[in-house]
Amino acid sequence: NAGVMQNPRHLVRRRGQEARLRCSPMKGHSHVYWYRQLPEEGLKFMVYLQKENIIDESGMPKERFSAEFPKEGPSILRIQQVVRGDSAAYFCASSPSSGDPYNEQFFGPGTRLTVL
Amino acid sequence: DAKTTQPPSMDCAEGRAANLPCNHSTISGNEYVYWYRQIHSQGPQYIIHGLKNNETNEMASLIITEDRKSSTLILPHATLRDTAVYYCIVRAMNRDDKIIFGKGTRLHILP
Numbered sequence: 072n073a074g075v076m077q078n079p080r081h082l083v084r085r086r087g088q089e090a091r092l093r094c095s096p097m098k099g100h101s102h103v104y105w106y107r108q109l110p111e112e113g114l115k116f117m118v119y120l121q122k123e124n125i126i127d128e129s130g131m132p133k134e135r136f137s138a139e140f141p142k143e144g145p146s147i148l149r150i151q152q153v154v155r156g157d158s159a160a161y162f163c164a165s166s167p168s169s170g171d172p173y174n175e176q177f178f179g180p181g182t183r184l185t186v187l
Numbered sequence: 188d189a190k191t192t193q194p195p196s197m198d199c200a201e202g203r204a205a206n207l208p209c210n211h212s213t214i215s216g217n218e219y220v221y222w223y224r225q226i227h228s229q230g231p232q233y234i235i236h237g238l239k240n241n242e243t244n245e246m247a248s249l250i251i252t253e254d255r256k257s258s259t260l261i262l263p264h265a266t267l268r269d270t271a272v273y274y275c276i277v278r279a280m281n282r283d284d285k286i287i288f289g290k291g292t293r294l295h296i297l298p
Binding site: 075104106113114115116119127130160162164175176177178179180181 | 221225228229230231232233236284285286287288289290291
């Protein structure tokens with residue numbers, strides 16, 4: 072059973088460009104979470120999605136950031152008009168559908184975004 | 188904000204047991220204690236969780252005090268590969284919501 076997959080692993084963008092980060096959850100998992108880790112800081116929650124629905128986006132910046140988890144395909148975290156402050160590691164996690172009482176989240180290897 | 192308090196860093200000699208403490212004095216009755224770790228440049232890795240009984244798996248043991256206000260993660264025979272930041276997290280059961288990570292404990296395993 073493959074783990075959570077993220078791509079690309081490293082992404083370099085110039086200021087003003089768009090960044091698209093992809094996350095494929097573990098097989099059978101329908102919940103996806105995105106976290107951001109700025110250099111030398113802890114992980115911060117961004118958004119929680121289920122298939123075709125955003126459940127909690129309380130950690131998402133109000134502008135330039137969006138996320139989706141379509142019925143088919145990976146979850147996408149999209150950052151428009153990137154700025155240097157967006158440089159960070161972005162981690163995706165997945166968990167099984169509701170009914171699992173233990174709520175374990177499985178994390179991917181992350182995408183490291185560098186904005187020049 | 189995280190509901191846990193951990194020492195910022197600890198050292199442990201290779202081959203010895205690493206004991207990582209965590210305080211969670213405001214834990215609620217329906218909340219579990221979870222431990223994750225993050226090895227440098229990798230995604231967090233689940234280690235273990237527990238409610239009130241001590242738990243053990245192939246990675247570690249979790250000792251929770253009777254009043255549930257604190258716990259200790261034990262790595263019985265630490266190796267250099269156990270060098271990582273260890274996060275103690277309190278989460279409600281049957282909830283799918285986000286993990287709130289604190290600053291964790293940076294564990295250095297010394298050769």
